[in-house]
Amino acid sequence: MSIRRTVRPVTAGVPSPPPQVAGPAEVAAASAAEPAGTAEAEREAAVARLFDLHYTSMLRLAALLGADDPENIVAEAFYQIYRRWRKLRDAESAEAYLRSTVCNLTRMRIRHLQVARRHAEAPPADPVASAENSALLRDDQRVLVDALQQLPARQREALVLRHWLGLKESEIADAMGISAGSVKTHTARGLAALTQAMETRR
DSSP: OOOOOOOOOOOOOOOOOOOOOOOHHHHHHHHHHHHHHHHHHHHHHHHHHHHHHHHHHHHHHHHTTTOSOOOHHHHHHHHHHTTTTTGSHHHHHHHHHHHHHHHHHHHHHHHHHHHHHHTSSSOOOOOOOOHHHHHHHHHHHHHHHHHHTTTHHHHHHHIIIIIOOOOOOOOHHHHHSHHHHHHHHHHHHHHHHHHHHHHOOO
């Protein structure tokens, strides 16, 4: 009968190999990877909160400013703020940036439509409002909204930001990219023109 012996390696007195230590490049890569993932998650969470808080008000803003496709305008605004989130300082500046972006995109869209209509052979039919857009505006006075749409773009923006969103002059100036003095001028002229238009329609 043979006896099988298990031979164990002798380790007494033999120093164990030193633990592997990552070099400077590996340490830098590892430390950069975790914050990058954390920053990305924080950005997504912050933009999601911003969307929940302000999507409806931004949609109403775009509609009142005269956008024929307010849903696409607001979607593009949120996409832009998502891309540039790292350049924003805090949630308050993000909301202001969002308003400004909606105003700019709506203004560009209206200009594009005006140019396209000038070159169109036949006058385009009135755009069919989406169900969401109609629901947002159904409680507003239709005559007032129609008169508002006839105002120059800057006057319309100033009145909507002031009287529908209740912004301060400084906030309106930031959203429109103009001075506070210009905000006063556009607001006063827009209000006078709107009042005259309303009286004419009565």
